[in-house]
Amino acid sequence: MSFSSFGLSSSLLKGIQALGYSSPYPVQQQAIPAILKGRDVLGIAQTGSGKTAAFALPILEKLLKQPVATNRSVKVLVLVPTRELAMQVEETFYNLSIHLPHKIKTMAVYGGVSINPQMMKLSGTAVLVATPGRLLDLVDHNAVKLSEVEVLVLDEADKMLNLGFKEEMDRVFSLLPARRQNLLFSATLGGDIQTIVATQLHNPVTIEVEAEASVPELIDQVAYQVSAEKKGPLLRYLIRRENMEQVLVFASSIRTADNIVGKLKKNGIEAAALHGDKSQGARTEVLKQFKAGKIRVLVATDLASRGIDIKFLPYVINYELPRSPKDYVHRIGRTGRAEASGKAISLITPEDAHHFKIIQKKMGKQVTIVQTDDLDLHGA
Numbered sequence: 083m084s085f086s087s088f089g090l091s092s093s094l095l096k097g098i099q100a101l102g103y104s105s106p107y108p109v110q111q112q113a114i115p116a117i118l119k120g121r122d123v124l125g126i127a128q129t130g131s132g133k134t135a136a137f138a139l140p141i142l143e144k145l146l147k148q149p150v151a152t153n154r155s156v157k158v159l160v161l162v163p164t165r166e167l168a169m170q171v172e173e174t175f176y177n178l179s180i181h182l183p184h185k186i187k188t189m190a191v192y193g194g195v196s197i198n199p200q201m202m203k204l205s206g207t208a209v210l211v212a213t214p215g216r217l218l219d220l221v222d223h224n225a226v227k228l229s230e231v232e233v234l235v236l237d238e239a240d241k242m243l244n245l246g247f248k249e250e251m252d253r254v255f256s257l258l259p260a261r262r263q264n265l266l267f268s269a270t271l272g273g274d275i276q277t278i279v280a281t282q283l284h285n286p287v288t289i290e291v292e293a294e295a296s297v298p299e300l301i302d303q304v305a306y307q308v309s310a311e312k313k314g315p316l317l318r319y320l321i322r323r324e325n326m327e328q329v330l331v332f333a334s335s336i337r338t339a340d341n342i343v344g345k346l347k348k349n350g351i352e353a354a355a356l357h358g359d360k361s362q363g364a365r366t367e368v369l370k371q372f373k374a375g376k377i378r379v380l381v382a383t384d385l386a387s388r389g390i391d392i393k394f395l396p397y398v399i400n401y402e403l404p405r406s407p408k409d410y411v412h413r414i415g416r417t418g419r420a421e422a423s424g425k426a427i428s429l430i431t432p433e434d435a436h437h438f439k440i441i442q443k444k445m446g447k448q449v450t451i452v453q454t455d456d457l458d459l460h461g462a
């Protein structure tokens with residue numbers, strides 16, 4: 083699925099491209115068409131799911147077809163719990179609207195800073211991203227009017243309630259026109275959320291997306307710094323030294339996967355490849371043998387690995403790093419399951435160093451890096 087299939091304007095598609103989004107995340111796949119149709123949405127999704135663009139894109143698409151706002155009546159109100167989220171959401175709107183033919187003004191307002199500059203800047207704002215307390219202050223100062231709001235977004239609604247904003251939220255609801263579109267996003271669906279859903283949303287489309295994969299605690303991660311030429315010998319050395327009985331090795335291309343298998347076999351280690359060039363029958367057979375312990379090393383590409391369902395794998399080796407941190411987590415998550423510990427090893431060339439730093443940052447975990455200059459790989 084691609085972003086162009088939603089029928090979004092080309093100027094918005096350009097903004098998406100500029101942000102480097104290549105395909106829509108699940109929450110976006112489901113929410114964008116529903117919001118474009120004018121439906122209310124209940125999104126059970128967390129930060130990191132891509133929920134901001136899921137509501138920002140269809141909202142911008144709608145605003146594109148309307149005259150530019152010039153007064154203090156905002157068309158879209160996004161209520162958020164914190165200043166940080168307010169700034170983040172505003173930034174997403176801003177980035178996505180860079181290529182639009184006319185400016186759609188988005189502004190973030192939050193407490194903890196002086197109210198005057200915010201009041202002065204508000205005029206002509208179409209999308210207001212606000213924390214509830216500051217929003218009400220601005221309403222009381224006649225700096226903003228909510229009577230023409232067409233779309234209300236409640237972002238991280240559970241957090242807003244946890245922070246004690248219930249009364250403020252109720253007051254905001256009472257200032258909004260009855261006829262409007264409502265989009266509520268929350269990671270959880272506690273009691274008070276249910277009340278809001280029941281009283282404010284009309285026949286919502288419910289969207290539930292899984293939380294991003296996180297790294298299980300039981301995985302021991304280590305990386306070996308190695309030159310590209312020494313990767314093959316190092317792989318064989320590790321398999322032998324650690325007595326790996328069963329290991330899943332990841333390669334980034336079909337060709338590399340086949341090469342690795344060829345070299346392992348030549349050196350007396352039973353191995354097989356699993357990738358998109360093999361027929362379904364051949365793949366099933368290879369998996370069967372691997373599961374039965376008849377093949378020691380399975381070398382797979384990411385795509386082929388999705389279907390691998392093995393209860394417990396003691397070792398996963400990234401012969402090459404995946405492009406995305408998400409795939410890294412997905413790969414290593416194949417070990418350390420079901421209360422058993424596992425080990426994930428990555429072979430890092432000097433060219434990979436920067437990319438591997440990004441992966442560690444995204445995953446929020448530091449991986450021990452082992453130098454291999456002193457290892458004797460002869461005969462491996």
Ligand code: AMP
Nearest residue numbers: 103104105106107129130131132133134
């Ligand atoms: P959010 O859950 O809205 O905070 O988004 C989490 C992160 O995912 C942000 O850094 C977004 O820029 C990014 N993101 C959102 N949608 C996509 C997409 N379709 N492709 C790649 N990155 C995305």
